[in-house]
Amino acid sequence: MDTLSPSGRSERMARVRNRDSKPEMLVRRIVHAMGFRYRLYDRRRPGTPDLAFSARRKAIFVHGCFWHRHPDPNCRLARMPKS
Numbered sequence: 001m002d003t004l005s006p007s008g009r010s011e012r013m014a015r016v017r018n019r020d021s022k023p024e025m026l027v028r029r030i031v032h033a034m035g036f037r038y039r040l041y042d043r044r045r046p047g048t049p050d051l052a053f054s055a056r057r058k059a060i061f062v063h064g065c066f067w068h069r070h071p072d073p074n075c076r077l078a079r080m081p082k083s
């Protein structure tokens with residue numbers, strides 16, 4: 001059972017940032033330093049990749065702990081919410 005009303009939940013979840021996250025900025029900084037040019041959140045590409053390299057037909061998706069999960073049992077962020 002959710003502790004919030006559906007509209008309250010919707011408002012709360014909408015505040016969870018999914019752009020310009022810390023890991024994403026780290027990847028962007030490294031890739032940029034390597035001299036690659038890319039487009040951010042290109043909606044013309046399937047899945048709206050975080051980084052899109054159009055000419056090379058390549059894309060990078062930076063998957064965060066919470067939304068995509070990962071197997072590290074010690075990560076506090078990759079967890080199922082209690083409600």
Ligand SMILES: [Zn+2]
Pocket residue numbers: 064065070072075076077078
């Ligand atoms: Zn994690």
